[in-house]
Amino acid sequence: MEFLLVLLRALSSLALAGVVGYIFHHYTTSWLKSQRLRKKIRMQGIKGPPPSFLYGNLPEMRQIQLKAKKTRNHTEIVAHDYTSTLFPYLDHWRKEYGLIYTYSTGLRQHLYVNDLEVLKEMNQSNTLHLGKDSYMTKALQPMLGNGIIRANGHLWAHQRKIIAPEFFMDKVKGMVGLMVESTEPLLKKWEAIIDAKGGLPAEINVDGDLRSVSADVIARACFGSSYVEGKQIFSKLRTIQTTITKQGFLFGLNNSRFLPNNKKISTLEREVELSIWETVKGRQPECLDTSSGRKDLMQLILEGAVNDDNVGNASPQKFIVDNCKNIYFAGYETTAITASWCLMLLALHPEWQSRIQAEVAQVCKNGLPDAESISRLKMVTMVIQETMRLYPAAAFVSREALQETRIGNILVPKGVCIWTLIPTLHRDPDIWGADAHEFKPDRFINGVSKACKSPQGYIPFGLGTRLCLGKNFAMVQLKVLISLIVSRFTFSLSPSYRHSPAFRMLVEPEHGVYIQIQKI
Template identity: 90%
Template sequence: MEFLLLVLRTISSLALAGVVFYIFHAYITSWLKSQRLRRKLRMQGIKGPPPSFLYGNVPEMQQIQLKARKARSQTEIVAHDYTSTIFPFFDHWRKEYGVIYTYSTGLRQHLYVNDLEVVKEMNQLNTLHLGKAPYMTKALKSMLGNGIIRANGHFWAHQRNIIAPQFFMDKVKGMVGLMVESTEPLLKKWEAMIEAKGGFPAEINVDRDLRSVSADVIARACLGSSYDKGKEIFSKLRTIQTTITKQGFLFGLNNSRFLPNKKKISTLEREVELLIWETVKGRQQERLDTSSCRKDLMQLILEGAVNEATVGEASPQQFIVDNCKNIYFAGYETTAVTASWCLMLLALHPEWQARIQAEVAQVCKNGLPDADSISRLKTVTMVIQETMRLYPAAAFVSREALQETRIGNIMVPKGVCIWTVIPTLHRDPDIWGPDANEFKPERFINGVSKACKSPQGYIPFGLGTRLCLGKNFAMVELKVLLSLIVSRFTFSLSPSYRHSPSFRMLVEPEHGVYIHLQKI
């Protein structure tokens, strides 16, 4: 009996030793691979901070981040250059190594690129070899599935062919009336709040209200349902987003914190998918009952799922659910955040409110934008463009070299992740001039091409083949929102407002945007 126990212990010890050796060998192999990638970049003259064994530059990133948080103070001053407080390690290394450098997070090698000429090259590349980094998007799977935002290669191209036509400008202009209808309840709500104050200015936190409008627009225009029907989906996706971004997943920081919330995220994911599938089934039944021939985005996704078997990446049901999740998130969150920043900046600059009011009165019949007048709102467009320059909703363009890829003079090895920090590029004085940190919409008076040294230095919607498909939709919706709000109200920044841009997958106002609103 004792001999048998001894044998079992020996076997267990050997098995454990084998597992430990396998894990250690796999880790060392991955570490050596990362170092090989680093050497390939260094041989091209690309420098960067020296990594520590196994952890790369993560310890240094955490120290720099902690130091920045301690130094950060909440003041009434609105400073538009916030990258040094949100992403201090990028700013720190850029000052030391320049606009192109390499760093690592554990086993992953990264290439920071904020050089205008290299960004131009990335913008012109027509290849599927640059895609979303699988390690990063894995953390977003619960929120985005394998829809167009996460997908790579031919599967991404297949989804793009289905979705892109719905956002061509001719179709987006046909949605202007619907956008106006979705905004009217917000205007009435704010008017009622002012009346409740006896006609005096009301203090309003605009964030939630703008999300409601944006959600209603995307749900009705593209998915055939109203916000009331989809608000539970939006709410749960928002909770998933907030939970994920607390984990520091983006740069490999604090990943251990992900585990306590894994069950919560999985539960929310299942609930969202069930709600979306119920909406899809309702839409299918609607078509059977009414013989509708309406070809909105929901219908295109349903038809695309029929052909999904030819791609072989997911079941038709999963294909539908994943892309609906992508549209729900991308279609309302980014637009609402940008609208909040627009109102914050306009609250600081009442002279631009007056210019918009005059333009809307001149261009729009009865103060209501329509398909014809929307393209003539030049002042509104300039304000939106300048807002997206200073406060782009997406902070990064991130790509992984799925195959070895040449970008200009740089040969990017397979497996290297490329990062371009958009707000840093948008504030480069060599591209935008000495007033790069100032709010000056007039710089766009002759369009993007004349606003800076090169139009490639302006990338609020990303760049290259993966340029945001909803660009036209977002711009038109923002024009509708701003023209209606500014033509009916004047507003200033409330003393309650605390300027603190924060990164939660998007660059958001951490404490909301509070304004004092007065009816004209």
């Protein structure tokens, strides 16, 4: 009996040693592969911080992040440069190694690129070999599935072919009336709040209301439903988003990413997918009726899944649900956040409120934008462009070299992830001038090409073949929303407002945007 116990202990020790040996061998092999990639990059004259064994530059990143958090200056002054707080390690290395450098997170090798010439090459490239980075988007799978935001290669190209035409400008202009209708309840709600205070200025947190408007527009325009019907879908996607962000999905700086929050996310994921599929089934007879008139996006996605064999390994149902999730998220979240930042900046600069009010009165019949007047709202456009310069909703353009790819003079090895920090690019004095950190919409008076040194210095909607498909849709919706709000109300920043940009997949106001608002 004692011999058996000794034998079992020995076997257990051997098994444990085997597992440990396998893990060590796997990590060592992966580490050597990462080092080979780093060597290929460094041989091209690209430098970067020296990595530690297995962890790469993660320990240094954590150290820099903690130091930035401790030294953060909590003042009431609204300062627009937040990259040194949210991404201090990237800012720190840029100052040390320049506009192009390499670093690693664990076993992943990265290439930081904020050089205009390289970005120009990326913008002009139409290769499918630069795709979304798999390691990061894997964390986003519960929220996005394998829809157009995450997909790569021919599956992505197929999805783009289906979705892109719905957002061509001629179709978007036809949605202006719908956008005005979706904004009216918000205007009436704010007027009622002011009336309840006897006409005196009222404090409002705008974020939730702007999300409701944006969600209603995307639901009605693309899916033939309303925000009320899709409210649970939007709410659950928002919860998944915040939960994933808290797990430190970006570079693994938060160890909680390895803790079991997966059950909550999986439950929400199943509930969202079920809700979307129920909506799809309710629309199926209408969507498959070939005698119907103009088709909305859900109809196009449904047809694309049913009639094509290019949906990859996914079932038609998953293809439909995944792309609906992508559009629900991308279509409302980014627009609502940009609108919040826009109202914050206008609250700080009342002179621009006056200029917009005068323009809307002159250009829009009865103060309501329509398909004809929307393109003539120059002041509104300039303010939105400047808002997206200072506060782009997406902080990064990220790509993974799915095959060895040449970008200008750089040969990017397969597996290397390329990162461009958009807000740093947007506030670079060498590109924008000495006033790069100031809110000056007039810089866009002659368009983007005249506003900065190079058009590649302004990329709020990304760049290259993967430029945001909803760019026209977002711009028109923002014009409608901002012109209607500013033409009805005047507002200033509330004392309750705390300026603290936060990264939650997108850069948003951490504590919301509070304004003091009154009717004109």
